[in-house]
Every structure is written in C-alpha cells, then in structure tokens.
Amino acid sequence: AQSVTQPDIHITVSEGASLELRCNYSYGATPYLFWYVQSPGQGLQLLLKYFSGDTLVQGIKGFEAEFKRSQSSFNLRKPSVHWSDAAEYFCAVGRFNTDKLIFGTGTRLQVFP
Amino acid sequence: DTAVSQTPKYLVTQMGNDKSIKCEQNLGHDTMYWYKQDSKKFLKIMFSYNNKELIINETVPNRFSPKSPDKAHLNLHINSLELGDSAVYFCASSHADWDAEAFFGQGTRLTVV
Numbered sequence: 611a612q613s614v615t616q617p618d619i620h621i622t623v624s625e626g627a628s629l630e631l632r633c634n635y636s637y638g639a640t641p642y643l644f645w646y647v648q649s650p651g652q653g654l655q656l657l658l659k660y661f662s663g664d665t666l667v668q669g670i671k672g673f674e675a676e677f678k679r680s681q682s683s684f685n686l687r688k689p690s691v692h693w694s695d696a697a698e699y700f701c702a703v704g705r706f707n708t709d710k711l712i713f714g715t716g717t718r719l720q721v722f723p
Numbered sequence: 724d725t726a727v728s729q730t731p732k733y734l735v736t737q738m739g740n741d742k743s744i745k746c747e748q749n750l751g752h753d754t755m756y757w758y759k760q761d762s763k764k765f766l767k768i769m770f771s772y773n774n775k776e777l778i779i780n781e782t783v784p785n786r787f788s789p790k791s792p793d794k795a796h797l798n799l800h801i802n803s804l805e806l807g808d809s810a811v812y813f814c815a816s817s818h819a820d821w822d823a824e825a826f827f828g829q830g831t832r833l834t835v836v
Contacts, residue, residue: 646827651829652829652830653727653813653827653828653829653830654766654813654815654827655827656824656825659824698764700766710756710768710779710781711768711825713765713766713767715763715764715765716764716765716766
C-alpha cells in the first residue's frame with residue numbers, strides 16, 4: 611500500500627540553525643513527491659515538488675529537498691531557519707495532480723529566537 | 724482575488740443537521756478536490772472532480788455529497804452530521820496536467836456538537 615511516513619512529529623530549532631525534516635515513502639511506481647507547508651489557520655502552500663530529473667530540488671522560501679530512491683526518502687532542508695518558518699510541514703506522494711495525493715502526518719516546526 | 728476560496732471559514736452545528744461548504748476557484752483549473760484533515764492533522768482526499776465529473780471517490784460515507792455546478796465550483800454537502808465529522812475540510816484545485824500544482828483553500832473548520 612502507498613504510504614508516507616514523517617518520523618518526527620515535532621521539531622524545535624533555534625533561529626539561524628539548519629533544518630532537516632525527514633520523509634519516507636512507500637510507492638509501487640515512480641513517485642511524484644511534494645512538500646507542503648501549513649501556517650497556523652492557513653491552507654497548504656506548495657514548497658517544492660519532484661517529478662524527475664535532478665534529485666536535488668529547489669523550492670520557495672529557501673527550502674530544498676533531495677530525492678534518494680535507494681532510501682525511499684525525500685527530506686526537506688533549509689540552511690538557516692527564520693522565525694517565520696514555524697509551521698506544520700507535510701510530505702506527500704502521488705502520481706500526478708489529477709490523482710490523489712497521499713500525505714504524511716506532518717511535522718510541526720517550532721523556532722526559538 | 725483569492726485563488727481558492729472556501730466559505731464559511733468556521734462552522735459550528737448540532738448533530739443531525741445538514742450543512743454545506745462552498746468552494747470556488749478563479750484560476751481556470753479543470754480539477755477540484757476535497758480533503759479532510761482530522762484532529763491529528765492527518766490529511767486525506769475525499770473527492771476529486773475533473774470538468775464537473777467525479778474522478779475520485781474515496782471511502783466516504785454517503786452522507787457526504789459533492790456537487791459541481793461548473794468547473795469553478797465544488798461544494799460539499801453533508802447530511803445528518805455526526806460528532807466524528809468534526810475536522811478541517813480543504814478544497815483544492817489544479818490543472819489536469821501531470822506536473823500541475825494543487826492550490827489549496829484556507830480550510831473550513833467544522834465542529835459538530
């Protein structure tokens with residue numbers, strides 16, 4: 611069965627520190643992978659996506675993610691976190707956008723000054 | 724000029740009532756979706772429509788009925804509301820292209836008392 615696992619429910623970092631959010635997936639076919647961010651009281655915003663090609667994907671707000679097929683992972687990274695990055699982050703997998711997206715359970719990021 | 728808008732943003736109602744949530748997108752997208760986010764932040768697709776036709780219908784009680792009067796609208800009607808229906812419901816839309824991005828609304832927080 612298709613699934614997405616985000617092992618970290620809650621992560622706390624200091625402002626300016628580096629960040630890595632983990633995502634592992636289980637998918638029978640070639641996956642399309644996404645990271646979304648949900649700020650408090652807001653909808654979901656797409657940070658980045660991977661469909662094919664270069665396995666290191668650049669997104670908005672200084673985020674990047676690396677697809678590692680051998681590890682079935684698509685971890686999200688940012689070199690220096692800002693206080694405004696505090697939010698809930700969701701990893702998702704699908705075939706394409708007219709198919710359903712399967713979401714992980716999310717990682718809540720807290721940023722301390 | 725909101726891309727995907729949902730109304731209402733908050734909805735508190737009693738068990739047994741019938742309620743509707745409206746969704747409109749002004750992006751010219753072909754495909755629209757309803758997702759449910761439960762109290763543990765788990766997001767799961769409920770329905771998807773492409774050009775007013777139902778494409779995805781996950782295992783959702785038939786008390787939930789989506790209605791798409793035109794490509795720009797996908798409303799969600801819920802009959803005989805139950806306590807377990809309390810959740811945040813997100814509408815989303817995308818082009819029917821394999822690499823299209825899904826845009827999400829801000830969500831409707833439904834509380835059944």
